[in-house]
Amino acid sequence: MDLITTSAELASVCARLARHPVITVDTEFLRETTYYPLLCVIQLASPDEAVVVDALAEGIDLKPFFALMSNENVLKVFHAARQDIEIIWHQAGLIPHPVFDTQVAAMVLGHGDSIAYDALVERITGHRPDKTHRFTDWSRRPLTAEQLEYAVADVTHLRDVFAALDADLRKRGRSDWVSEEMEVLTSPKTYDFHPERAWERLKSRVRKPKDLAVLMEVAAWREQEAQSRNIPRSRVLKDDAVGDIAIHAPSSPERLGALRSLPKGFERSQWGADIVAAVQRGLARDLRSLPRIEKPRNNSNGAATVELLKVLLRMTSERHAVASKVIATVDDLERIVADDGADVGALHGWRRELFGEAALALKHGRLALAIEKGSVVRVERT
Numbered sequence: 300m301d302l303i304t305t306s307a308e309l310a311s312v313c314a315r316l317a318r319h320p321v322i323t324v325d326t327e328f329l330r331e332t333t334y335y336p337l338l339c340v341i342q343l344a345s346p347d348e349a350v351v352v353d354a355l356a357e358g359i360d361l362k363p364f365f366a367l368m369s370n371e372n373v374l375k376v377f378h379a380a381r382q383d384i385e386i387i388w389h390q391a392g393l394i395p396h397p398v399f400d401t402q403v404a405a406m407v408l409g410h411g412d413s414i415a416y417d418a419l420v421e422r423i424t425g426h427r428p429d430k431t432h433r434f435t436d437w438s439r440r441p442l443t444a445e446q447l448e449y450a451v452a453d454v455t456h457l458r459d460v461f462a463a464l465d466a467d468l469r470k471r472g473r474s475d476w477v478s479e480e481m482e483v484l485t486s487p488k489t490y491d492f493h494p495e496r497a498w499e500r501l502k503s504r505v506r507k508p509k510d511l512a513v514l515m516e517v518a519a520w521r522e523q524e525a526q527s528r529n530i531p532r533s534r535v536l537k538d539d540a541v542g543d544i545a546i547h548a549p550s551s552p553e554r555l556g557a558l559r560s561l562p563k564g565f566e567r568s569q570w571g572a573d574i575v576a577a578v579q580r581g582l583a584r585d586l587r588s589l590p591r592i593e594k595p596r597n598n599s600n601g602a603a604t605v606e607l608l609k610v611l612l613r614m615t616s617e618r619h620a621v622a623s624k625v626i627a628t629v630d631d632l633e634r635i636v637a638d639d640g641a642d643v644g645a646l647h648g649w650r651r652e653l654f655g656e657a658a659l660a661l662k663h664g665r666l667a668l669a670i671e672k673g674s675v676v677r678v679e680r681t
Contacts, residue, residue, distance in 0.1 A: 313363035323457040339437035344454035368395040409620030497522035503542030513581035514545035
């Protein structure tokens, strides 16, 4: 294992790695106090070698690494790749491709929902990874020998995990399932954090078009402020406060100051003035141009149908040894109950074949669930 600290060393190792059809990749970063994650360490491995790259080394140019990430002839294997890809997207404006996410593959193969790396390594290889440095400060220098050993283990064990999962996927004929997931994981839309779409990330369930208009403007303002100052969104305004503002639409500092979700005196700050301006912009929007608000799906019959779909989902998960989370979410089930044509993952591709068609059949009475010899079974109805 080598520690790479210069541009020349990085270029050389990336040239060697590019000769292999498969490499494993991991990153260590910090983002607790920033909007954008700070890339601190990069780990890379091929069957022949493993290296740790000091991404904070003075003068190091990471272009060879980014070029390797976009090399179409090299499959990049990550575990829980989304944040790693987000970092590369932010720093270099590119998304690694092609990629393979062992966490996704593990879910497709029935290893549970979002299984952690150390648990997957132990289950497949029998080795128990050291967790000592999981929460270490990777921005501090110099890096210790123990940190380097921990870091490189993330990509050396990953080689064995990938080999085992890939073989199992091929054996079960599920390689295409993972490929579909990788298309979503490597889509620029997945990492598109434009302020005008920030409201989509919030769980606030607004009920009126006016509320939505204000929510969109306040969420966009918060996103812009967090980005420009490079601080977490919650440092600007917490999610519950954004929702509170959307519902009450305080169009003056006095009304803003009456909200209990904001600190006392907040309305007198520059941020207070900015929020009032955002609220006023929201109230001035043409409500006809806003996205349609889905009606609440809380009627008793709909809720009962969702519960039946949950049972069907669990049956499907157990029968096919696929993590239920990767097949459908509760939100997917609620949307299926509300709309046969809902644009959810459970009604597309392999998920529809595995679960979606049966879910629609159950919803419309063409399929029933019954208990037979102590087990829940599917009963086709004509």
